[in-house]
Amino acid sequence: MHFSTMLKPYLPKSLLGRSVLIIVTPLILLQVISATVFFENHWEKVGRRLALGVAGEIAVAIDGMRRATDSSSRLALFQQMRGALQLDLHYEPGGVLKDTRKLGETILVRQMTGAMDETVNKPHRIDAESSDRFVDIDVQLADGVLSVTVPRKRLFSTTTYVFVLWMAGTSMLLFAVAMVFMRNQVRPIRRLAQAANDFGMGRDTPRFKPEGASEVRRAAGAFIAMRNRIRRHIQQRTDMLAGVSHDLRTPLTRMKLQLEMMDGVDGVADLKTDITDMEHMLEEYLAFARGEGGEATVEFSLSDMLQDITTQARRKSAAIDLHCEGDIRAPIKPNALKRALTNLVENSIRHGQNVSIRSGVRAETVEIVIDDDGPGIPPENRNDVFKPFFRLDKSRNSGTGGVGLGMTIARDVIRGHGGEIVLDDAPGGGLRVRVSLPV
Structure with missing residues (x-):
């Protein structure tokens, strides 16, 4: 079965629906393509750069811990990292990383994992699932485990939501404007169809007039001309048969008078019956020609x-x-x-x-x-x-x-x-x- 034949039952039947579909389909395709390009390029690049920045700061902290010979120097380093870089660091001497599982958002964790492998290159564990505001990163060092808590906003670009909202909002606005304009364009066609239907049922449409686009106006004008021609034809036919009926009634009336004066003559009764039948036929012919007339x-x-x-x-x-x-x-x-x-x-x-x-x-x-x-x-x-x-x-x-x-x-x-x-x-x-x- 042809693809268009399979889709036909699901497509809109009205002109308004099809016109809206013609407008909406490219709009949706444009949004899908734009979103795909944005996510694959902009968001991936921005997210990777943010992850590389955080991973670099963790590498700096690890390097600073090597130079810090006592606990007071290490504590000063952690405070400096917390104040300047919003990194909350905690060191567990002799600790062992239990596992290296990655928990939480796929894209964020994938980007952070790649950045840690590229910058730190040590066993680590990333947990982006336990907290909505922070991401926990545990790094296995030679003599212990370094735990780093990073604000989630440092690893996630909010421009993604802004982009999606702007794209959806402008699309809905354009869709609403298109609906208003398409309704105004379709309305004259509906009125033309209603006028044609009313005329076919014998109803009068005195308020109908050509309006809308030039093609619709031409169609409406052709309909009005056709309607007037049909009415003139019906009126001429009715007038002609009415005249014929009137002209034939006169000799029939004279014949009836003559037959009344010939009462008692053989065959007069049959002639009277024939004249009555002729009058009945004339009435039928006139009724057929008259049709519904001008009845409201x-x-x-x-x-x-x-x-x-x-x-x-x-x-x-x-x-x-x-x-x-x-x-x-x-x-x-x-x-x-x-x-x-x-x-x-x-x-x-x-x-x-x-x-x-x-x-x-x-x-x-x-x-x-x-x-x-x-x-x-x-x-x-x-x-x-x-x-x-x-x-x-x-x-x-x-x-x-x-x-x-x-x-x-x-x-x-x-x-x-x-x-x-x-x-x-x-x-x-x-x-x-x-x-x-x-x-």
Whole structure:
């Protein structure tokens, strides 16, 4: 597997996260490289020089002890070393060094050991673990053991902590500044995405305007131009079909009047039925062209809407059962969505004897399931039924259905709300219609 493929699941998905990663990764690498160079060069050199200085002072003390012939001279030497060099010396005549173990911090002890081997070159023991403030060094001499207590600050450079703090502090400051700037750059992109999503759901975004970087402004301007073109196209289509519908209603009305005056003539009843069907088709065509129109999106109770649809269906003697999980509210266009759900319920009633409607909220999504016990729809035709004017009944008989626009209108409305409609097999052998809407 490729290395980039392995890392992909762990990388940030958002533009802000990826932008921050692009900024932070070089910053961290720079810090690691700087710290490595500092520790391997500066700190090692400074620490070694400090250790060599202390070891040299111990060598001077040992050399001075050789010249001190009595205890008073040795005591004066120790006092001088304590006052001038902060070394606390103690000599144990006849003492024997029990072991030469090195205890405590690895770097400090390693540097001090190297300095003692280079300068003093005698058996010694270093203890940097017993005390937090001092380091104890025992040196085996020919006639005894010399114990030296050295302040830890003489062997350790505090510039290390200062360097690390400055490096971490400036990095955090740069990271905070980068986050602020990147948020300001990403915000216009988020607003553009939200405006596009709202437009797809039929919601108006009057306050949206191009802002941000020049590329984002160009994308926002292209979106606004596209949105205006789509709105003009929809309006022109609606106006055209409205005009056609109005023009056709006039001759149909005259034909109805003529037929009323021809009462009793053979075939008049059939002609009246045909004219009624034509008027119904015109209304369907106009509704399909109009779509959702300019209806505003409001917070509405889907439970109340489904209750109204069920009540209307029961008035037509339909056997229908409704179950809603509490009061479900969502931002919708009530008239358009009610028309779409009514089409779906009427289709189920037309082809089945028993209909069941269930609704509930699943993971921030409203789910409406409509089951019937009718013949269902073959799987190969489930996508076709959403095509305009498609009917399973090729005879186009109005008694077995409408003009083939009900399912098309329903899907357009549901998708306009940001949802989806799926057809499946019902448990009772009929058709299951599953509608999903965002909360």
